[in-house]
Amino acid sequence: MTKAEIGEAFKRWHAANPTPVTELEYGSPFQLLVAVVMSAQATDKGVNIATRKLFPVAPTPEAMATLGEAGITEYIRTIGLYRNKAKNVAMLSRQLLERHGGEVPRDRESLEALPGVGRKTANVVLNSIWREPVMAVDTHIFRVGNRMGLAPGKDVVAVEKALMRRVPKDYLVDAHHWLILHGRYVCIARKPKCGECIVRDLCQFPDKTD
DNA sequence: ATCCCGAGGG
């Protein structure tokens, strides 16, 4: 895609959805952090079903640490990788209390030092809570970036760098959510709905049969 | 490179 085509694509996504937000349900930065950790290789819908019961019981790092790994497990058994996630969320809550006064740190270094938090999750927190211009590249964005020719790359870091370089500055903060939603509902992994795609004419691989 | 790991869709 050319620079002009990329600008046009984001212009359309912006027009269709001016203020995109995550579909994860949360009531505080802490809850967003926990929800994102739990969303690894799982659907937002599935995470929301679990957190709707978990967050009222454990809305804060204090309550979550008290609930503990075993307690958390009972609420998230229906989510994939639940053993790792329960352990990470319990440890992460204790670490927030011990090192950060129970607050979610704003810098990437501190975030990535938390158990279960890697580059992608740290970027989601920085972007969703403080609207910082960073790109969290997940399974959807990696696929869309490569499939469209928007941001080709062999690994997620390569795609992240390509997006940071190619997405127009004015659209960078919201680009994460537009790309996620596009990947989730239109540019689906198995069978992309090219017939419903608003950027089809800008894409390098539109499905001609659709 | 491998493991973790349930639910939903096709």
Add this chain to the structure above:
DNA sequence: CCCTCTGGAT
């Protein structure tokens, strides 16, 4: 049945 879902740690 197989693939996918807002990955991270080893």
